[in-house]
Every structure is written in C-alpha cells, then in structure tokens.
Amino acid sequence: MKKNRFILGIQCFATMDSGACIIKTSNRANEYNYVAISEERLIRKKHPYTFPFHSIKYCMEHFNIKSFDDIDLVVSDIIREPVWHRSGPSYNVKDFDYFKTLLRLPQKKIIQINHHLAHAASVYYTSGFKNSAILIVDGNGTDLETNSFYEGKGNKISLIDKYKGRGIGVLYGVITKDCLNLGRGGEGKTMGLAPFGSKEKAILDFSKVNYNGIKTDYSNILRRMPFSDIITFSGGKKIKKLNIHLPKRSKRSDILKGKWKQYAYDIQNETEKCFIHLGKELKKKVNSENICIAGGVALNSVANQKLFSNTKFKNIFVYPACSDAGIPFGLCIWALYNHQLFKNKKRKIVKLKNAYTGKIYEDNKIKSILKKYNISHEKLDLKKVAKFISDGKIIGWFQNGSEYGPRALGNRSILADSRNSKMQDIVNIKVKHRETFRPFAPAVLEEDYKKFFKLNQPSPYMLLVAKVLKPKILPSVTHVDGTARVQTVNRKQNKIFYNLIKEFKKITGIGCILNTSFNDAGEPIVETPQDAIIGMLNSKIDYLVLGSYVINAKKIKRSFKRKIIKDRSQRIKLNEKKAMLSLTNKFNLNSKKKYFKKQIELAYWNTLEKPYFTLTNQIKKWIGLNKKILLFGTYDQTYLLLKSIKKFKDLNIEGFLPYKHFNDEINNKDKKKLPFKKLHKLQNKLSKNCEILITSYEFSYDIEREITKNHSNFKYFKYYNGYSRNLSNYFNFKKS
Numbered sequence: 001m002k003k004n005r006f007i008l009g010i011q012c013f014a015t016m017d018s019g020a021c022i023i024k025t026s027n028r029a030n031e032y033n034y035v036a037i038s039e040e041r042l043i044r045k046k047h048p049y050t051f052p053f054h055s056i057k058y059c060m061e062h063f064n065i066k067s068f069d070d071i072d073l074v075v076s077d078i079i080r081e082p083v084w085h086r087s088g089p090s091y092n093v094k095d096f097d098y099f100k101t102l103l104r105l106p107q108k109k110i111i112q113i114n115h116h117l118a119h120a121a122s123v124y125y126t127s128g129f130k131n132s133a134i135l136i137v138d139g140n141g142t143d144l145e146t147n148s149f150y151e152g153k154g155n156k157i158s159l160i161d162k163y164k165g166r167g168i169g170v171l172y173g174v175i176t177k178d179c180l181n182l183g184r185g186g187e188g189k190t191m192g193l194a195p196f197g198s199k200e201k202a203i204l205d206f207s208k209v210n211y212n213g214i215k216t217d218y219s220n221i222l223r224r225m226p227f228s229d230i231i232t233f234s235g236g237k238k239i240k241k242l243n244i245h246l247p248k249r250s251k252r253s254d255i256l257k258g259k260w261k262q263y264a265y266d267i268q269n270e271t272e273k274c275f276i277h278l279g280k281e282l283k284k285k286v287n288s289e290n291i292c293i294a295g296g297v298a299l300n301s302v303a304n305q306k307l308f309s310n311t312k313f314k315n316i317f318v319y320p321a322c323s324d325a326g327i328p329f330g331l332c333i334w335a336l337y338n339h340q341l342f343k344n345k346k347r348k349i350v351k352l353k354n355a356y357t358g359k360i361y362e363d364n365k366i367k368s369i370l371k372k373y374n375i376s377h378e379k380l381d382l383k384k385v386a387k388f389i390s391d392g393k394i395i396g397w398f399q400n401g402s403e404y405g406p407r408a409l410g411n412r413s414i415l416a417d418s419r420n421s422k423m424q425d426i427v428n429i430k431v432k433h434r435e436t437f438r439p440f441a442p443a444v445l446e447e448d449y450k451k452f453f454k455l456n457q458p459s460p461y462m463l464l465v466a467k468v469l470k471p472k473i474l475p476s477v478t479h480v481d482g483t484a485r486v487q488t489v490n491r492k493q494n495k496i497f498y499n500l501i502k503e504f505k506k507i508t509g510i511g512c513i514l515n516t517s518f519n520d521a522g523e524p525i526v527e528t529p530q531d532a533i534i535g536m537l538n539s540k541i542d543y544l545v546l547g548s549y550v551i552n553a554k555k556i557k558r559s560f561k562r563k564i565i566k567d568r569s570q571r572i573k574l575n576e577k578k579a580m581l582s583l584t585n586k587f588n589l590n591s592k593k594k595y596f597k598k599q600i601e602l603a604y605w606n607t608l609e610k611p612y613f614t615l616t617n618q619i620k621k622w623i624g625l626n627k628k629i630l631l632f633g634t635y636d637q638t639y640l641l642l643k644s645i646k647k648f649k650d651l652n653i654e655g656f657l658p659y660k661h662f663n664d665e666i667n668n669k670d671k672k673k674l675p676f677k678k679l680h681k682l683q684n685k686l687s688k689n690c691e692i693l694i695t696s697y698e699f700s701y702d703i704e705r706e707i708t709k710n711h712s713n714f715k716y717f718k719y720y721n722g723y724s725r726n727l728s729n730y731f732n733f734k735k736s
C-alpha cells in the first residue's frame, strides 16, 4: 500500500489570484504537511490570469514529486458551471484554458467543488474550533454566489443558505476601480482612504438597500452580474454595472481632495453595516460561540472587527489567505476531510500554526547567491538590526517560507521604527513608491498587545483592527482614525521575528515595530532571495537581512543590478519551459488555433443565443402539452418576450405576477400594458397544474430564490443563468 498520498489544488478559471497547493498525508497518521504559493510571486507579475505552471512545479518540487502519476487527486472549483476544460461558458478563451486540455492528467483524478465551500474549508479546518458558524462574503463564487452561510460541526461543513447575483464585494470593487480609479484589486487602498471621509458628509445613499436574512439586496444601486464576457473582452457592448451615476477620478486628481475620500468612507461604512447584519443573521441560524470568516471581502479587517464587536460570537477566526489566493489550499483541505481516499475517523481539526506556506531558502543557497554577485555581507546579529531600526533605518527582512495571502507577517517584510512620526511618509515615498495616505501595520509582541491596542484576542494574521491606546507613542502605525491593523507575534509562530521585536523592546522599551509587505508599488511580494536583493536595489532600504546574513545597502556596488534582473527573467522563462515539458503533452499551433476558434464561437453562442433557444424550445413543449403557465417577472422583460417571440402568445397563460420592481430597467417607472390577468400573489391551489416561467433577467436569481424559499411546490423554468446576456442584446444583435 502507498505510504504517502498527495492532493493538488488549483483554480479552474483564469483568475488574478491563480496558484497551487499540495497537501501530503499518510494513510496512518492524522497529520498533514502542505506547501502553497500564488503564481504572481513566482513570475513577478501582479494579477497574472495565467495557468499556474510555476506554482504547480514549485509545490511538486517541494515534495520531490516527479509527475502527475504520483498525485492521487486534483481538486478544482466551479465558477459558472462544473466544466473543467473551460474557465466559463461565456468567457474570453485564454491560454489558461488551452493548457488545461494539454495536461498529462487523467480526467478521473479531477474533481470540482463549490467555490465558497473551498473558502469555508480553508477557514474552518484550520480554526481549531470543534464547531463554528462560517460566513463567506465574496465578489462571486459558483453561479454568482455572493454571500454564504455554512455550519461546521466536527469534521463536517453544511450549507445553511446562499445569496446570488449582486453583493457588497462587487459593489466595493466597482467603486474602487470605476469611481476612485484605484485599479483592480485596489480595495485595500479604498479601506485605507475611508477614514479621511466622515459620516456627516455622506454622498452615497444606501437607505433603500434591503437586508433580509442572508439577502443583502443592492438592486437599487448595482446591476446583477456577470459584468464581463466574450463580448466585453472583444470590445463589444459593455455591461452596465450601476443604476446610479458615479464620476471617475482622473489619475492626476488628488485622491485626498474633493469627494473621493467620501466615496471611500461611504462604501466602507456600508460594508461594515452589511457585515454586522450578516453576522447577526448567521448567529440566529447557527448555535455556536465561534465564527469563521473567509472570501475576498474578509480582507476588510475593519468590517471583520465591527462584526465581531457587534454580535454575540465569542471567538473569531479569519483565514490569512481569505481571498481567492487561498482557494488552492481550501480545495485540498476540503478533500482531506471529505474525500473517501483520505477520510480518517481519527482526523481532528488542527489550529493553523502560522501562515508561512512557502518553501524555505536555506542559508547555503543564500550564501551562494551573495557570492555569485559579489555582495558584501555580515553575519546576522539581531541586537544590531534592532538598533538600526531604533536609529530610524529601514530594513528589508527575508526569513524562511513566504506568507500565504496578501499580508507580510514577518518573513517577507519591510520593518521600521513604530515610534518615528516621519516613518509613514518615508516608507511610502522612498521605499514603496505609493500614496502617502496608505497606513502601516504594527507587529507587536503578543504579551504586550493589550498595552497598546484595544483588542480582546491576539491577531496573528493582521486581520483584526483595533483602536490604538497610545497613538503618540506609535505614530507611524496609527491611522488617521486612531486605529491600526494589528499583528500579534509570539515565539511559537515566528521565533526569529519575535526575538527581533524583543531586542527592539530592550533598546526602546516598546515591543512593537512597523511591518509592511516587502514589495514595490504594483509588484507582488518578494519570494526568492534574488527578488529581495532586487527589491533592495530598487528602493531606499538601508539594510537587507537575508536569512543569517545582513547586507548594508550603502556599502555595496550596484553594478550587478542589470545582471541579476536579467538572470531572474531567464530563470523564470526556463522554469516555465521545464514545467510545460514535464506536465503537458506537446501541441502545434494549428491545433491551438482550431481550439480557440471553436471555443470563441461557443462562447458567443452561450452568451447571446442560448437563452433564446432554451426558452423557445420550452415554449414549443408547453404548447404541445397545453401546459398552464404563470409568468413571474418584470413588465419590460415580459413585454419583450410577447413582442419578440412569435409563439409566446400561443401559450396557455394563467396570469402575470409582477416582481416587486416594475421593470428590469429599474429607473424606468413606466408599466407596459400586458394582455394577461395580473396576479397579486402566488396561490398554491394553482400549483398542481401550473408551471412558473421567470420573465426577468435582472431579478431572475431573486425570483428563483423567492420561489424555492416560499413556494417550493411550484415547478419553475428560467432561461438565464450566470453567464447569459439579456435577450434584448440578442434581438439587437440579430437586427444589426
């Protein structure tokens, strides 16, 4: 019998957070080991959307796995539909998808699970809790899922409820990118900007937002997803995201001037309200003292904290890689606890020890790099480094394996003096080359955190925010609203980092330093020693600590800069070549062209034509059966069907029930005249003979939810799904 077993986790769709994870487990033992990494760190490009060849190779090499033959199971997620070979039926086809068709991986080894379930598994199975309520709030998951409630009990995770179509995560992203112009993935910047606004000056009106259980209905502001498909990618008609008009900041316009900071305040404030509501609703449904949170919106540490302090949960756990970067691990750990290949009755839920999932670069490897580029260095002396920090020097700090997720937690960090009021500007401008309003986090000794912060429990992953009790002592890590995103550090979690802060305390009396991620603006966090050296050469870092060595940036010759950058890009290219050679079958350009041509045609069909054919086929069937039909939808969409589909009027229509909004176009208050009896509610006595046709694009998910929750005895039919365009687009397309 095989001694060790391996699970590989990779996302199924081209995502900006692509990466890989491998869990190693044995048949007998209860324990497991793992390695996980995001692709961007290895190819040095933020938000790459490329197939994670580098990450898979990195994880396989870590466990000395030579080929896919040695991997027992590959776990992936589902975005629009459970199809492995496509990112999604309406997506712009990418190399990412084509490479999947070439992998030397038998289909029987691959399983796909719900995207939010992977988030839930990542946080619950590492929480150390025996039971917990689990909240997932995300941009979108499987079939446009945005909010999900789960319950964890023992080794089992069960779904309680889910809400689809539109949510706070997407709205936050739209305001960040399309109004504040802070880019894709710039939500953290919006959160940093928010405290510069104020409650009294609110611009955005959220008074009509309807909270009801898990439902957080932003339909008066936000349109339903999806917002991108093959048509938008190829420069065709863009999809309207908002029902309100918002201006877009020009890059030259100062974000701290005018209304911009207020927009950030308003959306942040609404997110906090939404989180508190969801927390309270979840508490009603799950009888547990514990709450686990994951999904991209859980990176909003302020909202996490607000939820925790306004609900009756006694313990909170937020997974450090709670955005999609953590999905590969979530996929693997779900399989470890649930798949028959690995199920082990004795398996317990083990509390996450730390977030350092990257591989370790040993001192001898670092030494050989320093020798290769003739970089002068000294042996590390923590006392000296602590003294440098207390003297106002900036330290690049590289130790052991890299952190999983966007926060640097003392292995790939830039460190500085928390007591120096000028340090925030110096690090922002000279080292990280970014906006001056961005705050920095404190790394504080776990035994001291209560002295400085109003916080009830340790925060080892920097995902909780607290009021700073002594802001005058810690000016460079206190944000404008008097709070900080705290990292507590203990010896078990990170011995050398803990000892460094301890040495700093011996000198200054303060067991707290400034800790920010080791990367330049627009760059991923450094992964290798070479990345760290290049990071030092590109910024005003004073000293670089690499494992057991210290480099004085002022004392080294910089003539090797071009060479080390060139060497790195050559190594990345070579790694990709090697990975493709060992993991994929050969391809020729002709077969690639054919694949793309076919997939592009399919994507157009799925996006535009599929709803029409699905509906007209069903209409034909119903007419043949003389089925009684109830229309449940909006005036404008129902009118569109009546006007544009010949056979529609031949249906045996019992009546029309308008959804609470008159029209799909929410700002249009006109009621079209419809020749059907208007219903005021669904009468269950009709249900035996009738079937419901959902006649709305904008509210199809909301209506479906209403039927399944309150009228489950009705059969219903919908012709839209998570990747369709509205039929009006199809009819316009045909006309043109």
Ligand SMILES: [Fe+2]
Binding pocket: 115, 119, 138, 139, 140, 141, 295, 296, 323, 324
């Ligand atoms: Fe997600």
